[in-house]
Each structure stands twice: as C-alpha cells, then as structure tokens.
Amino acid sequence: MTSDDAGIRLQKVLASAGIGSRRACEELIAAGRVTVDGRVAELGRRVDPASAIIAIDGDRVIVRDDLVYLALNKPRGVLSAMSDSRGRPTVGDLVADRPQRLFHVGRLDSDSEGLLLLTNDGELAHRLMHPSFGVLKTYLATVPGPVGREATRRLRAGVELEDGPVHVDSFRIVQTQGKQAIVEVVLHEGRKHIVRRLLDEVGHPVARLVRTRIGPVNLGGQRVGTLRPLTRAEVAELHRLAESAPA
Numbered sequence: 753m754t755s756d757d758a759g760i761r762l763q764k765v766l767a768s769a770g771i772g773s774r775r776a777c778e779e780l781i782a783a784g785r786v787t788v789d790g791r792v793a794e795l796g797r798r799v800d801p802a803s804a805i806i807a808i809d810g811d812r813v814i815v816r817d818d819l820v821y822l823a824l825n826k827p828r829g830v831l832s833a834m835s836d837s838r839g840r841p842t843v844g845d846l847v848a849d850r851p852q853r854l855f856h857v858g859r860l861d862s863d864s865e866g867l868l869l870l871t872n873d874g875e876l877a878h879r880l881m882h883p884s885f886g887v888l889k890t891y892l893a894t895v896p897g898p899v900g901r902e903a904t905r906r907l908r909a910g911v912e913l914e915d916g917p918v919h920v921d922s923f924r925i926v927q928t929q930g931k932q933a934i935v936e937v938v939l940h941e942g943r944k945h946i947v948r949r950l951l952d953e954v955g956h957p958v959a960r961l962v963r964t965r966i967g968p969v970n971l972g973g974q975r976v977g978t979l980r981p982l983t984r985a986e987v988a989e990l991h992r993l994a995e996s997a998p999a
Contacts, residue, residue: 759798762786762806769815770984771808785809811988820852821982821990822870825974828960832859832868843868846977857881858942858966866891866963867971869990870979879994886940887993888921890965891947895956897933899925903954907937911953915943918950932959967993 766777766786778795780786786793787807799806801815814821826832826843834844834856843856847870855877857869871877879885910919922938935956937947948958964971968989974980982990 759800759804762788762793762797762799763795765799765801765804765806765815766808766813768817769813771813780808807988810992811985812991813984814987814991818852819873820850820854820871821873821987822847822854822979823969823971823974823982824856824868824870824979825971825976826860826865826868827977828865829862831862832856843870847979860963861945861948864961864963865976866961867966867969868963869966869969869982876991876994880990885994887967888938888940888965889942889963889967891937891939892926892962892964893935893937893947893951893958894960895933895935895951895958897928897931897956899928899933899935899956903956906954907950911950913949913953918943918946920950 762781763774763777766772766780767774771777771780777786781793781795781797784792785808787810788797788799789805804815806813806815824843824846829841830846831840831842833842834854836842840862847854852872854870854872855874857871857877857880860866860868869880880887904923904925907920907923910917912918918939918941920937921940922936924936926934926936928934933956935951937950939946947961951958962971968986969982
C-alpha cells in the first residue's frame with residue numbers, strides 16, 4: 753500500500769466527526785474550505801485521524817473519538833484536584849465513573865464555584881494552563897455593598913497587590929440589594945485567589961465567587977455539579993487560542 757492509499761478518506765473522517773453527510777463534506781473539500789496539516793485538501797485525500805490536524809475555514813476539527821472535552825459547574829466545597837489524600841471531596845469524585853484519565857484545566861479554590869474545564873487532551877490542557885495563556889475569564893462576586901465610585905475607579909485603573917499590579921479587563925456592578933452587591937469581574941490572568949485579593953484590596957471582600965466564563969465557554973444555566981460536553985465550536989476556538997501559547 754502506498755502512502756497515498758494509507759489512512760481513511762477525508763470526507764468519511766469529517767462525517768464521522770459530525771460535520772455533515774459525506775456528500776456535504778465532499779462539497780466542503782471541493783470548495784477549498786478544508787485543510788490538513790495547514791494545506792488545502794483535495795478530494796480523495798486520505799488521512800490518519802490520530803495525527804492529522806484538520807480544519808474547516810481555519811477552525812480545527814477534532815476527529816479523534818477518544819478525546820473528551822467537558823464543562824463542569826464545580827460546587828462549593830469541592831477541591832480542584834482529581835484525588836485528595838485527606839479524603840476531601842474533589843473534582844475527581846464527580847468524574848469517577850468515566851473511563852478516561854481527565855485533567856482539570858486551571859483551578860478554582862475550594863470555596864469558589866462555577867466553570868472548570870476537563871479534558872484528556874494533554875497537549876491542549878498544557879497549553880491552556882501555560883502562564884502566557886491570557887484567555888478572558890468572567891466571575892460574579894457577591895460583596896458588601898454598595899460599591900462606590902472610588903472602588904470602581906481603582907479597579908478599572910489598576911490595583912497594586914503584593915505580587916504586582918492587576919488590571920481588570922472589565923468591571924461592572926450587576927446588582928445592589930441592601931447591604932450586598934453582585935459585581936462582574938473580567939480578567940485575563942490567573943494568579944492564585946486573584947479575584948478575592950483584588951476585591952478585598954478595594955474594601956469589598958468576597959462572600960461568594962462564581963466563575964461564569966472561560967474564553968468561548970459559557971456556564972449559562974448549567975446546574976451545579978453537572979457536566980456537559982463542549983460544542984465543536986467551543987473546542988475549535990480553544991484550540992485556536994491555545995495555538996498562540998508556547999508548547
């Protein structure tokens with residue numbers, strides 16, 4: 753068998769990945785919208801799904817059926833770890849029935865809730881956790897209210913912490929009710945306890961913290977403690993963002 757005959761026909765691989773019927777996938781290839789390893793593919797191309805990097809209109813398509821990408825709404829009181837020697841509840845407990853060896857991408861402290869990404873794609877997980885990977889993350893924090901103009905001004909101007917300055921990408925007051933307020937903080941960095949430290953520094957210590965978004969992945973109405981598979985578009989966008997992070 754020659755190298756040209758090796759592998760599986762590209763349209764079959766795309767159809768198996770859920771892109772569409774084989775006929776629809778053939779039309780995508782014929783239109784020049786599909787690339788394999790960075791080069792425009794032609795009809796009749798065969799590929800190895802385990803190693804080929806396939807994209808449609810520049811967005812990577814995951815064709816390996818052994819890779820898993822999940823969004824978890826982490827409950828409060830659960831450690832961002834796959835196991836714990838002291839027997840405390842962990843993220844690993846929530847996925848113990850899954851056959852894959854999963855990694856959690858980044859962390860949320862035990863007292864924080866919300867979005868955490870899980871995958872067995874080790875290369876992607878490594879890139880997403882690299883310090884240079886500055887994807888935007890959105891948090892909702894419940895703090896003592898009301899939040900005055902001076903605190904808002906300081907947060908938007910930048911706050912000096914003991915390990916250096918922090919500049920929020922966005923800050924807004926979502927709701928004020930009695931002596932409490934809910935604020936939204938958007939940051940592109942991930943220093944430890946950064947949101948709690950930031951709000952504490954401006955006089956509004958956090959009572960509750962929920963991460964609602966990581967890059968293209970939104971928590972939405974997902975119930976606490978549940979998992980959902982990422983959409984093909986979410987996975988493609990995470991791969992696109994990760995390409996800019998060092999290996």
